[in-house]
Amino acid sequence: MNLFLMLLLSGIVACGAHSTGDLASRLLLVSFDGFRADYLDTYKLPYLQEFIEDGVLVKQVTNAFITKTFPNHYTIVTGLYEESHGIVANDMYDADAKKKFSQFNDSDPFWWNEAVPIWVTNQQQGNGVSAAAMWPGTDVKINDTTPRFFMKYNFSVTFEERVEKTVVWLNSSNPVVSFATLYWEEPDASGHKYGPDDTENMRKVLEEVDNHVGFLMKKLKASGLWDSINVIITSDHGMASCSAQKLIVLDDCIGRNNYTLIDKSPVAAVLPRQNKRDVYNLLKKCNSHMKVYLKEEIPDRFHYRHNKRIQPIILVADEGWTIVQNESLSKLGDHGYDNALQSMHPFLAARGPAFHRGYKQNTMNNVDIYPMMCHILRLTPQPHNGTFSNFKCLLADQWCKSLPEVIGIVIGAFIVLTTFTCIIIILKNKVPPSRPFSRLQLQYDDDHLLIG
Ligand SMILES: *[C@@H]1O[C@H](CO)[C@@H](O)[C@H](O)[C@H]1NC(C)=O
Ligand SMILES: *[C@@H]1O[C@H](CO)[C@@H](O)[C@H](O)[C@H]1NC(C)=O
Ligand SMILES: *[C@@H]1O[C@H](CO)[C@@H](O)[C@H](O)[C@H]1NC(C)=O
Ligand SMILES: *[C@@H]1O[C@H](CO)[C@@H](O)[C@H](O)[C@H]1NC(C)=O
Ligand SMILES: *[C@@H]1O[C@H](CO)[C@@H](O)[C@H](O)[C@H]1NC(C)=O
Ligand SMILES: *[C@@H]1O[C@H](CO)[C@@H](O)[C@H](O)[C@H]1NC(C)=O
Ligand SMILES: CC(=O)N[C@H]1CO[C@H](CO)[C@@H](O)[C@@H]1O
Ligand SMILES: [Zn+2]
Numbered sequence: 393m394n395l396f397l398m399l400l401l402s403g404i405v406a407c408g409a410h411s412t413g414d415l416a417s418r419l420l421l422v423s424f425d426g427f428r429a430d431y432l433d434t435y436k437l438p439y440l441q442e443f444i445e446d447g448v449l450v451k452q453v454t455n456a457f458i459t460k461t462f463p464n465h466y467t468i469v470t471g472l473y474e475e476s477h478g479i480v481a482n483d484m485y486d487a488d489a490k491k492k493f494s495q496f497n498d499s500d501p502f503w504w505n506e507a508v509p510i511w512v513t514n515q516q517q518g519n520g521v522s523a524a525a526m527w528p529g530t531d532v533k534i535n536d537t538t539p540r541f542f543m544k545y546n547f548s549v550t551f552e553e554r555v556e557k558t559v560v561w562l563n564s565s566n567p568v569v570s571f572a573t574l575y576w577e578e579p580d581a582s583g584h585k586y587g588p589d590d591t592e593n594m595r596k597v598l599e600e601v602d603n604h605v606g607f608l609m610k611k612l613k614a615s616g617l618w619d620s621i622n623v624i625i626t627s628d629h630g631m632a633s634c635s636a637q638k639l640i641v642l643d644d645c646i647g648r649n650n651y652t653l654i655d656k657s658p659v660a661a662v663l664p665r666q667n668k669r670d671v672y673n674l675l676k677k678c679n680s681h682m683k684v685y686l687k688e689e690i691p692d693r694f695h696y697r698h699n700k701r702i703q704p705i706i707l708v709a710d711e712g713w714t715i716v717q718n719e720s721l722s723k724l725g726d727h728g729y730d731n732a733l734q735s736m737h738p739f740l741a742a743r744g745p746a747f748h749r750g751y752k753q754n755t756m757n758n759v760d761i762y763p764m765m766c767h768i769l770r771l772t773p774q775p776h777n778g779t780f781s782n783f784k785c786l787l788a789d790q791w792c793k794s795l796p797e798v799i800g801i802v803i804g805a806f807i808v809l810t811t812f813t814c815i816i817i818i819l820k821n822k823v824p825p826s827r828p829f830s831r832l833q834l835q836y837d838d839d840h841l842l843i844g
Contacts, residue, residue: 417746418520418562419622419768421573422608423468423527424601425461426580426727428588428630429453429739435598439606440741443625447743448751448786452734455629455758457694458659459736460728461580462495464628464758465528469509469573471762471776473695478506479529480701483655485663488700504534506699508774510765511539511571517771520570523561525554527573540567551576551604559611562621570769576604583631587724588735622744622768626761629727632735634714636721638681640707643718645678646671651705653717658709658728661702668704681710694731695777711735748788756782 429452432440456467456474458481466472466479474480484493484503493503511522512535521540524530531544541561543549554574561569582597605625612618642653642660651671655661664671668686676684687704690697696706709715711729729736740756746768763778767787785792793801 417570417622417769418568418617418620419571419624419744419746419765420558420562421468421527421571421765422623422625423465423573423575424579424604424625424627425575425577426583426629426631427601427627427738428579428583428735429737430734431579431594431598432739434591435595435602437598437602437605439602439609440625443605443609443623443743444741446749447741448747448749448753450740450756450786451752451754452737453626453740453756453758453761454737455731457696457731458728459629459731460659461628462498462528465575466504466507466509468626468628468758468761469511469527469529470507471759471773471778472507473759473777475696475699475702476507476777478699478701479503480696480699481655481659481661483661484701485652485654485661485703486701487663498528499532501533501536504529504532508535510762510769510771511573512537513766513771513774514571514769515540518570518769520568523558523569523572525558525573526575528575530573539573541569547577552607555604555608555611559615559617562612562617563615571765574608576601580631583725583727584723585725587633588631589633590724620745622742622746624740624742624761624765626740626758627738630734630736630738631725631727632712632729632733634712634721634724634726638713639721640679640682640709640713640715641718642675642678642715646674648717650674654703657715658713658726660707660709660715662705662707663703664705672705675705675707681713682715683708683710742786746788747786751786753785 432451455464458474460482462482463474463479466477467474470477482495485491486493489502491500491502493500509529511524511530514520514522515537523541524539525543526545526549530539530542532538543554543557554576558572558574562572578601579594579597582593586593588594609618612621612623650664650666652663652665653660654663662671662675672684672686678684685706685708687697687702687706690702690706696702707715708730711733714721714726727736740761757778759776760778760782762776763773763780764783764786766773784790
């Protein structure tokens with residue numbers, strides 16, 4: 393009975409979700425750069441809490457290695473590890489093409505074309521177009537396509553201006569904007585400047601970020617989009633505290649002419665100019681707070697090896713350590729470290745008709761976000777590294793029970809079945825008493841016959 397009711401209910405819920413979703417499934421993806429997962433517990437953020445209570449929360453999202461901005465923003469919108477989407481760092485060098493990439497010189501499609509992001513697929517397959525208020529790559533012609541509406545990256549444009557633009561785009565009915573992105577530079581900038589342990593300054597910036605969430609909610613409500621739109625709020629990475637006492641000085645170990653430093657801290661990409669083994673051996677002896685890997689030795693769990701843009705040697709600093717050549721420490725917080733560290737993890741919250749209400753789960757991977765968004769927008773995803781079961785519980789149209797609940801249902805069903813069986817046996821046992829009687833009668837009859 394229990395199980396039957398559950399199935400019936402979930403069926404009704406699934407049907408309901410489908411019929412509302414069919415009208416116009418709009419999805420807004422928001423990133424607050426460098427929003428470490430535990431900021432949500434440490435600071436009072438009433439607008440975000442209101443958003444979460446009405447939707448779902450994933451407390452910690454395991455992001456991709458290296459835990460930097462451009463690589464992880466591209467992972468979120470492609471569902472691919474960095475080795476597979478090709479944006480393997482904020483600073484890159486391609487030895488074959490002899491090209492350089494940096495955050496400030498990122499518009500050559502060459503770097504982005506190893507993957508197709510969701511805003512392109514949405515326009516190629518979907519029932520609508522895409523719009524972007526600044527997300528890495530959205531102002532580049534990837535696979536010969538930009539979002540139908542986008543802003544050229546400019547950090548001076550205020551959050552309010554970005555939201556106003558986004559809401560006007562989403563409110564358009566011709567064409568329908570079914571997917572939009574919104575990006576904001578904080579709390580990353582303050583995390584670098586003050587360090588994540590400076591609670592006074594971090595409180596200020598996080599309250600500002602929370603007010604931005606409030607502003608976004610207010611604007612979506614005012615335009616009448618709030619009840620029908622799906623909104624995901626997440627981030628690319630967390631932040632760790634750095635200190636001048638935790639410097640790894642490469643100049644103390646190796647001459648600068650021996651190598652080119654393609655990317656710096658905390659994961660340094662080293663292109664040897666002399667014999668690779670010699671460079672490796674010098675670096676290997678350099679500092680116990682830094683791991684040194686030949687490309688082919690990079691651990692499997694990083695999924696960070698199979699791309700020619702990954703340099704022959706990489707150096708991975710321990711949490712809180714900074715790799716320099718001879719410079720002094722320039723920031724009190726940094727990210728990029730091992731993606732197994734909790735300090736590197738962001739959160740994910742989502743709300744709207746596609747999501748459950750008041751549901752929380754502990755983890756998912758950021759490669760799972762892409763297939764989840766494709767599911768909501770009914771797009772056939774490109775090949776990706778995500779896993780459906782990791783996020784299915786967040787979705788309103790999926791039947792999802794935890795293991796204890798499943799065990800409860802199974803035990804419940806077992807009790808019901810046992811009860812039925814007992815009743816049947818008892819009923820059956822009630823019949824037999826008449827049998828000996830009839831048999832007795834027969835015997836009696838026999839006897840009678842015999843006697844007769
Ligand atoms: C940007 O990168 C391209 C291609 O590598 C290069 O030709 C150009 O000089 C760079 N521009 C700047 C301003 O660094
Ligand atoms: C960036 O935005 C600011 C503020 O809106 C504007 O004054 C500036 O001209 C913009 N810069 C570029 C390069 O468009
Ligand atoms: C959204 O669209 C509706 C109907 O087309 C219009 O009445 C409303 O003013 C628009 N709101 C915004 C914020 O553009
Ligand atoms: C390479 O580094 C070693 C050790 O610091 C140094 O002796 C040597 O001169 C360097 N070679 C070049 C070409 O810089
Ligand atoms: C760092 O190294 C450069 C190049 O070798 C040198 O010019 C500079 O003086 C050094 N700075 C410090 C602080 O040692
Ligand atoms: C990730 O997905 C891509 C595309 O399907 C695939 O080529 C790659 O092997 C996958 N990576 C892993 C570690 O499974
Ligand atoms: C690199 C890449 O994936 N290119 C694709 C761009 O989109 C077209 C379809 O419009 C595909 O055929 C290409 O493979
Ligand atoms: Zn970032």
